[in-house]
Amino acid sequence: MAEQRIPRATAKRLPIYYRYLNILLDADKTRVSSTQLSEAVKVDSATIRRDFSYFGALGKRGYGYDVAKLIEFFKKILNQDQLTNVALVGVGNLGHALLNFNFHQNSNVRISAAFDVNDNIVNTVQSGVPIYPLSEMGRQLQDQQISIAIVTVPERTAQDVTEQLVKAGIKGILNFTPRRLSVPDSVRVQNVDLTNELQTLIYFIDHYAEILPTEGEQG
Numbered sequence: 001m002a003e004q005r006i007p008r009a010t011a012k013r014l015p016i017y018y019r020y021l022n023i024l025l026d027a028d029k030t031r032v033s034s035t036q037l038s039e040a041v042k043v044d045s046a047t048i049r050r051d052f053s054y055f056g057a058l059g060k061r062g063y064g065y066d067v068a069k070l071i072e073f074f075k076k077i078l079n080q081d082q083l084t085n086v087a088l089v090g091v092g093n094l095g096h097a098l099l100n101f102n103f104h105q106n107s108n109v110r111i112s113a114a115f116d117v118n119d120n121i122v123n124t125v126q127s128g129v130p131i132y133p134l135s136e137m138g139r140q141l142q143d144q145q146i147s148i149a150i151v152t153v154p155e156r157t158a159q160d161v162t163e164q165l166v167k168a169g170i171k172g173i174l175n176f177t178p179r180r181l182s183v184p185d186s187v188r189v190q191n192v193d194l195t196n197e198l199q200t201l202i203y204f205i206d207h208y209a210e211i212l213p214t215e216g217e218q219g
């Protein structure tokens with residue numbers, strides 16, 4: 001990832017830009033203006049220009065941005081020029097869905113190892129991903145150089161699993177459980193809560209339907 005600190009809202013938009021730039025490249029487009037990008041990704045053009053300026057990517061007036069150069073640029077920032085392996089802990093309903101989805105069709109992230117306590121699925125391969133017992137977590141994470149884990153275990157075991165992940169050297173956790181996890185400062189947790197997202201959406205539709213979303217809410 002980029003060394004410089006960028007606003008969280010900007011970081012969240014980078015994959016959206018990257019995906020659309022690849023669509024342009026596939027369509028043999030060599031350049032794009034911030035206005036065209038804005039219409040496609042539904043982020044206002046001033047925000048796009050500001051986002052790009054954090055990385056020193058400055059468009060030329062009357063020319064716009066060079067698509068291939070931007071892609072190369074974002075590829076590095078997003079680590080798309082190398083495959084990032086991530087682990088999944090808890091292969092139940094949600095875990096299975098994520099395994100089926102796997103990420104590598106759309107990005108250079110893939111789930112390369114999954115862990116569970118259920119004897120019926122441990123030591124099997126699901127959607128092309130091996131499921132290991134928890135006892136193998138430390139070794140697998142180290143061997144596969146995995147530093148990110150997705151946690152989809154029941155809430156009651158989430159903290160315990162987190163502690164094992166931290167012990168195994170994990171640096172980032174994508175937490176799907178309702179439990180707010182305690183981790184050392186060196187570990188970053190990103191919470192995903194579909195109910196919360198839906199409620200936020202309902203709130204905005206009910207209260208602000210006529211107002212365009214601002215930067216913080218977009219993307």
Ligand SMILES: NC(=O)c1ccc[n+]([C@@H]2O[C@H](COP(=O)([O-])OP(=O)(O)OC[C@H]3O[C@@H](n4cnc5c(N)ncnc54)[C@H](O)[C@@H]3O)[C@@H](O)[C@H]2O)c1
Pocket residue numbers: 089090091092093094095115116117118134151152153154155157161175176177178192193194195
């Ligand atoms: N964030 C969201 O939007 C969202 C949506 C749905 C579910 N969830 C949450 O995701 C989690 C999983 O939900 P689900 O429906 O897939 O549950 P599930 O019961 O179907 O699956 C849980 C899996 O975790 C395994 N497991 C239990 N203890 C474990 C441990 N200590 N180590 C490793 N694996 C363990 C179980 O064997 C099972 O395979 C729950 O916490 C649920 O609340 C979140």
